[in-house]
Amino acid sequence: MSAPQSTVRYAPAPAPAVLLNPGPVNVHPDVRAALGFPDVCHREPEVAALIDRIRAKVVAVCGGGPEHRGVLLTGSGTAALEATLGSIVPPDGKVLVLENGHYGVRLAEIATALGLPLRRLAFAWASPLDLAAIEATLAADRSITHVAMVHHETSTGMLNPLREIGEICRRHGASLAVDAISSLGSEALDVRLDGVDWCVGTANKCLEGLPGMSFVCAPEPLLRGLAGWPPRGYYLDLSRHFLAQEDLGAPAFTPAVQIAFAFERALDLTLAETVTARTARYARRAEELRAGLADLGFRPLLESGEASGAVTVSHLPDGVTYEHLHDALKAAGFVVYATQARLGATVRIGTMGQLTEADIARFLAALREALPAPARVDRPA
Ligand SMILES: *Cc1c(COP(=O)(O)O)cnc(C)c1O
Helix, strand or coil, rough: CCCCCCCCCCCCCCCCCCEEECCCCCHHHHHHHHHHHHCCCCCHHHHHHHHHHHHHHHHHHHCCCCEEEEEECCCCCHHHHHHHHHHCCCCCCEEEECCCCCHHHHHHHHHHCCCCCCCECCCCCCCCCHHHHHHHHHHHCCCCEEEEECECCCCCCCCCCCCHHHHHHHHCCCCEEECCCCCCCCCCCCCCCCCCCEEEEEECCCCCCCCCCEEEEEECCCCHHHHHHHCCCCCCHHHHHHHHHHHHHCCCCCCCCCHHHHHHHHHHHHHHCCCCHHHHHHHHHHHHHHHHHCCCCCCCCCCCCCEECCCEECCCCCCHHHHHHHHHHHCCCCEEEEHHHCCEEEEEEEEECCCCCHHHHHHHHHHHHHCCCCCCCCCCC
């Protein structure tokens, strides 16, 4: 019996696009070049050394000290969130999840799927977290051991007040876990000053690496403490990954080695640029974008001052649909992103990654072209 002929057709690669979705981002050529590292066995010393270096650089990006350790995971950011929530809450613990957008809701959904004792504190999307309500909830429910929150709520572009919440957690003896997936690299974040015990990040957003790897940064004593109760999963057992990387000098399972080489290059570029300079670079792109959007009749979802430099969400002008904009802009070489339906007729535009002032100017010109011609004024003949 002969094997059936393959009918798969491989389309030619599309022309490179300017990515204005909130990750994955356009990367530096050196990051892509790092993928060309020769084929390698993940149990060889060169990979062990690579993982050690990445773990140290991740700690540096998070502002950790000598007591902090990075744990590197293969999988997108959500894998690291699931590993963290599933591993840090002891059987007699309880997690309070703060929600003011899609990714806060996702934290609660992960906690629910894992069967964790859970308390949800939900605020309207695109509205600030209410610090007094958080304080009151922790004061009233002494069984809460952990608080989980999103630093930069990528669904709305809102930056949540990490340091204030870190202080509240400290006062109430709760351990703070933070989804910093879309803030690390481009927003001020310092796990020690901000009182973050568990800081979760990913390679392919503001750290400007390629998708496929994520990580957790935490103090070593807390990571060692995870061995004190049975794991809720196998592959995403944070304790297993930590002990393998820390004590055995070997990954627990096969990591995405090539992506890891690219990630190290991206971390080097981040640390060389500095997070402060990257914050300023993204803020400049966001200002250029927002000024152009205002000229074209787009109204921002957030007040200025609430928004990060990495994501802009705008209401669409009357008579313009997201689908039309997306397709017209894609044809012109730009990828924009949808928002969750409950935010209404809006478009989400990221200013993460290797974007230049010229990219934003060309984008705004393409956007102007994509908008319907202004209603013509009928002139008397
Ligand atoms: C992108 C993102 C995630 C994770 O998404 P993945 O697709 O799993 O990488 C989680 N939280 C926030 C805030 C994000 O921006």
